[in-house]
Amino acid sequence: MxxxxxxxxKNLATYFHxxxxxxxxxxxxxxxxxxxxxxxxxxxxxxxxxxxxLSIMRLIESPPGKIERGEIIxxxxxxxxxxxxxMRKIRGNDISMIFQxxxxxxxxxYTVGDQIMEAILIHKDVNKKQARQEAxxxxxxxxxxxxxxxxxxxxxxxxxGMRQRVMIAMALSCDPQLLIADEPTTALDVTIQAxxxxxxxxxxxxxxxxxxxxxxxxxxxxxxxDRVAVMYAGKIVEYTDVETLYANPKHPYTWGLMHSIPHIExxxxxxxxxxxxxxxxxxxxxxxxxxxxxxxATDKCREIEPEIEEIEEGHQVACWHVDKLEEAKAxxxxxxxxx
Amino acid sequence: xxEERLLEIKNLKKYFPVKAGVFRRTVAHVKAVDDxxxxxxxxxxxxxxxxxxxxxxxxxRTILRLLEAxxxxxxxxxxxxLELDKRELREMRKEMQIIFxxxxxxxxxxxxxxxxxxxxxxxxxxxxxxxxxxxRVTEILDTVGLGTEYMKRYxxxxxxxxxxxxxxxxxxxxxxxxxxxxxxxxxLDVSIQAQVINLMQDLQKxxxxxxxxxxxxxxxxxxxxDRVAVMYLGKLVEVxxxQKLFDDPKHPYTQSLLSAxxxxDPTYKSDxxxxxxxxxxPVNPPSGCRFHPRCxxxxxxxSEVEPEYKDYGEGHYAACHLLEQE
Numbered sequence: 001m002x003x004x005x006x007x008x009x010k011n012l013a014t015y016f017h018x019x020x021x022x023x024x025x026x027x028x029x030x031x032x033x034x035x036x037x038x039x040x041x042x043x044x045x046x047x048x049x050x051x052x053x054l055s056i057m058r059l060i061e062s063p064p065g066k067i068e069r070g071e072i073i074x075x076x077x078x079x080x081x082x083x084x085x086x087m088r089k090i091r092g093n094d095i096s097m098i099f100q101x102x103x104x105x106x107x108x109x110y111t112v113g114d115q116i117m118e119a120i121l122i123h124k125d126v127n128k129k130q131a132r133q134e135a136x137x138x139x140x141x142x143x144x145x146x147x148x149x150x151x152x153x154x155x156x157x158x159x160x161g162m163r164q165r166v167m168i169a170m171a172l173s174c175d176p177q178l179l180i181a182d183e184p185t186t187a188l189d190v191t192i193q194a195x196x197x198x199x200x201x202x203x204x205x206x207x208x209x210x211x212x213x214x215x216x217x218x219x220x221x222x223x224x225x226d227r228v229a230v231m232y233a234g235k236i237v238e239y240t241d242v243e244t245l246y247a248n249p250k251h252p253y254t255w256g257l258m259h260s261i262p263h264i265e266x267x268x269x270x271x272x273x274x275x276x277x278x279x280x281x282x283x284x285x286x287x288x289x290x291x292x293x294x295x296x297a298t299d300k301c302r303e304i305e306p307e308i309e310e311i312e313e314g315h316q317v318a319c320w321h322v323d324k325l326e327e328a329k330a331x332x333x334x335x336x337x338x339x
Numbered sequence: 340x341x342e343e344r345l346l347e348i349k350n351l352k353k354y355f356p357v358k359a360g361v362f363r364r365t366v367a368h369v370k371a372v373d374d375x376x377x378x379x380x381x382x383x384x385x386x387x388x389x390x391x392x393x394x395x396x397x398x399x400r401t402i403l404r405l406l407e408a409x410x411x412x413x414x415x416x417x418x419x420x421l422e423l424d425k426r427e428l429r430e431m432r433k434e435m436q437i438i439f440x441x442x443x444x445x446x447x448x449x450x451x452x453x454x455x456x457x458x459x460x461x462x463x464x465x466x467x468x469x470x471x472x473x474x475r476v477t478e479i480l481d482t483v484g485l486g487t488e489y490m491k492r493y494x495x496x497x498x499x500x501x502x503x504x505x506x507x508x509x510x511x512x513x514x515x516x517x518x519x520x521x522x523x524x525x526x527l528d529v530s531i532q533a534q535v536i537n538l539m540q541d542l543q544k545x546x547x548x549x550x551x552x553x554x555x556x557x558x559x560x561x562x563x564x565d566r567v568a569v570m571y572l573g574k575l576v577e578v579x580x581x582q583k584l585f586d587d588p589k590h591p592y593t594q595s596l597l598s599a600x601x602x603x604d605p606t607y608k609s610d611x612x613x614x615x616x617x618x619x620x621p622v623n624p625p626s627g628c629r630f631h632p633r634c635x636x637x638x639x640x641x642s643e644v645e646p647e648y649k650d651y652g653e654g655h656y657a658a659c660h661l662l663e664q665e
Contacts, residue, residue: 161617260529262536265607270537275534277528277530
């Protein structure tokens with residue numbers, strides 16, 4: 001592709017050195033995000049998706065956390081080598097982040113306006129009055145009614161959906177190039193989730209920014225992403241564009257996840273559950289980390305960990321037995337045709 | 340089909356007082372559940388859905404009398420639960436159990452699994468001696484897919500999915516006929532949810548259980564339920580057979596709720612109805628139809644008169660003025 005990458009993450013590894021041992025939360029992930037696109041990162045709790053985003057923001061608490069290796073190239077600079085002073089210029093200005101729980105990420109003792117103005121005053125050369133006007137403009141853009149009035153209210157006076165809108169207003173106030181959204185709609189009701197997703201999609205086009213959307217919800221991923229990275233136990237196991245991923249998943253974990261959720265548009269008698277549970281990060285199995293739950297696992301999987309490889313153009317998978325999954329898919333198809 | 344009603348709810352209300360001032364006088368009421376009526380047939384699963392604060396959990400708890408109802412009738416196997424005294428109620432609870440959302444908060448951390456599952460057996464005197472009790476506990480743990488080696492362990496030693504299995508085992512211990520499951524899978528990881536859903540379906544078949552399945556995830560509810568009830572702000576807006584409700588939703592709220600579900604298929608294009616605004620406060624709900632401030636089809640009458648909740652054919656209940664005009 002000729003387009004220039006906005007952010008290029010290469011072989012990133014973030015470990016936490018705890019008393020009980022080393023937790024390899026992120027263990028060698030590589031991906032890139034292009035300007036104006038949405039990259040979805042999907043995975044279950046503990047797969048390392050949030051730690052990946054916090055590493056980009058350099059918000060990993062150290063100790064116990066440490067970026068062990070890898071590069072995060074953003075605007076020709078390696079963020080892993082940036083000083084905290086440089087990072088302060090980037091955070092909220094070039095890269096912004098919104099979190100899952102809007103109540104805990106807003107300061108309860110400051111008004112909404114003060115909190116939006118804080119970022120504007122730090123990063124832009126404006127006076128207080130102008131900043132306040134910009135805050136009101138942002139509130140209008142994120143669809144908050146009566147912004148002149150809301151700007152002086154405190155977070156507790158707003159509903160969950162409104163708080164998330166305020167978070168978005170704050171994140172976008174300095175016109176960032178990249179917005180990292182960590183489970184932005186998980187705490188919200190479906191009708192409010194639909195509002196927020198539509199808002200984010202609209203603002204993305206309006207501001208021309210890229211979004212890194214982190215979630216466990218395969219429905220949300222399908223809706224907003226251009227490309228998707230599937231994470232399991234600190235690794236990206238599958239990485240491709242969204243249509244290919246849903247039409248033709250190549251990693252047994254991705255395939256298993258899609259079969260284990262009930263689909264609203266089609267009925268099945270029984271869900272195909274993935275057996276077992278996510279392995280303990282202090283005690284990952286040897287070889288492929290999915291081998292304890294994978295129906296296709298062989299001795300090879302239990303010994304050697306597969307590297308992620310491009311098996312078709314733009315489709316990367318980390319699995320020794322892509323062919324076995326294809327066989328299973330063919331069998332399933334035959335069964336369906338018989339019916 | 341001859342359907343036998345196991346549970347029948349009539350005009351159930353649950354108001355919580357709002358107190359204020361020095362004398363803690365009641366200044367208002369939160370009308371969490373405000374006049375709802377429905378029934379559950381023997382052996383079926385009724386899904387109860389709605390957004391946070393709509394009163395679905397309160398309804399579940401009021402039915403079990405974990406909360407005292409303000410008004411109404413709850414008939415279970417021909418008996419009005421609200422008329423039972425304490426002793427009779429305890430007896431009746433053997434038939435009705437509950438599974439909670441948070442498997443981390445609903446198990447006592449100081450009790451072993453054997454004691455957690457054994458407690459209801461002791462309370463209801465279902466075992467003659469310790470040996471018999473332990474046999475029964477072993478049997479139940481085996482049924483929910485936990486081996487006997489887990490009996491002496493404490494809740495913190497288990498993963499979320501296993502804990503929810505313990506919760507299911509505890510409910511099952513007294514051999515109930517009705518289980519109220521309050522968001523039983525929403526705290527679990529995606530790959531684990533299917534395990535618990537499958538388990539609940541297997542148990543339903545094996546022990547002919549009846550479920551009231553309370554959840555906000557419509558895909559899960561669609562999968563597990565026979566019929567579905569939709570709540571909005573303390574009221575039932577629509578109840579129907581699952582297929583009918585999802586294929587032909589009659590109430591505008593149900594329609595927008597269904598259209599808001601993100602579908603796990605990037606090629607799927609839905610005609611989304613985006614609702615304006617938030618759910619209003621149940622302390623001072625809107626006049627007339629409670630949905631009218633957000634309803635895309637609201638008419639004049641909607642803000643004045645509350646629509647009647649009635650059967651629009653073959654057990655498809657709804658409360659909307661639009662339907663009455665048709």
